[in-house]
Amino acid sequence: MEKMSAAISDIMVMTKRNVTRYIRLPQLLVFNAMLNVVLLLLFNYVFGGAIQKGGIPYIQYFLPGFLAQTVVFGSTQTSVGIAEDLSKGLIDRFRSLPMARPAFLTGRVIADGIRYALLILLMIGVGLAAGFRFENGLVPAIVAVLLVILFGVALTWIGVFIGISVKNQETAQVAGFVWVFPLVFASSLYVPIATMPHWLQYFANVNPVTSMAGVIRALFLGSNPAAGGASLAKYLWQILVWDAGLMLVFIPLSVRRYVQLAK
Numbered sequence: 001m002e003k004m005s006a007a008i009s010d011i012m013v014m015t016k017r018n019v020t021r022y023i024r025l026p027q028l029l030v031f032n033a034m035l036n037v038v039l040l041l042l043f044n045y046v047f048g049g050a051i052q053k054g055g056i057p058y059i060q061y062f063l064p065g066f067l068a069q070t071v072v073f074g075s076t077q078t079s080v081g082i083a084e085d086l087s088k089g090l091i092d093r094f095r096s097l098p099m100a101r102p103a104f105l106t107g108r109v110i111a112d113g114i115r116y117a118l119l120i121l122l123m124i125g126v127g128l129a130a131g132f133r134f135e136n137g138l139v140p141a142i143v144a145v146l147l148v149i150l151f152g153v154a155l156t157w158i159g160v161f162i163g164i165s166v167k168n169q170e171t172a173q174v175a176g177f178v179w180v181f182p183l184v185f186a187s188s189l190y191v192p193i194a195t196m197p198h199w200l201q202y203f204a205n206v207n208p209v210t211s212m213a214g215v216i217r218a219l220f221l222g223s224n225p226a227a228g229g230a231s232l233a234k235y236l237w238q239i240l241v242w243d244a245g246l247m248l249v250f251i252p253l254s255v256r257r258y259v260q261l262a263k
Helices: 002-024 027-047 058-087 090-095 103-129 138-165 169-185 198-206 208-221 232-260
Strands: none
Touching (some): 027 058, 058 138, 058 208, 103 232, 138 169, 138 208, 138 232, 198 208, 208 232
């Protein structure tokens, strides 16, 4: 019990360290937020007129999926941040301290979860200004936001593993985007899956981004056709399985890699 209490305390210290870093270097959040705002507005107003959803404004279809994209791309920053700490020898200093082994990694993930929450709220605000409207009540919307943050946390462990496995920040950035782009663009995020080639539809249907976008649309829009025929029950169990699977695989891999660095 005492060890668990100490581990939780260490994790909170590391979380505070990463959150404080965002506060002291606000440009990290500001430019990330600006990029997401620009992408949201560009895709909505550039592609919105060409991609029709039965007369429903494109923003109703696009914004829920874009929230999933926000955390997917956000996870690549974790890879770069971890690689930066590793290259500066900061991780070596932390390992020399009497602290729980997973504290450094877990603290980073929790801090990134807070970052995701702020970005998601900002994107929702921009979406509302662009014409998006919730059609299924406040509680389902809150549940959707919590689920997309959980999805981001699961993906962040992939970013942690990549960041702690590569040798520099440039490699971490490239390695992060290699797996991100297929997930984002071969999904129902931008367009309905039915418009894709048949061979690509198989991948898109099992893509976790498709499942996450489907859950958000169903919770935000309810029975609105803009939800793309999304079934909440279908997509909900899929994304929960994905979340659990990713964390069960990449948390042990990340901790093991972290321990190996000390040898």
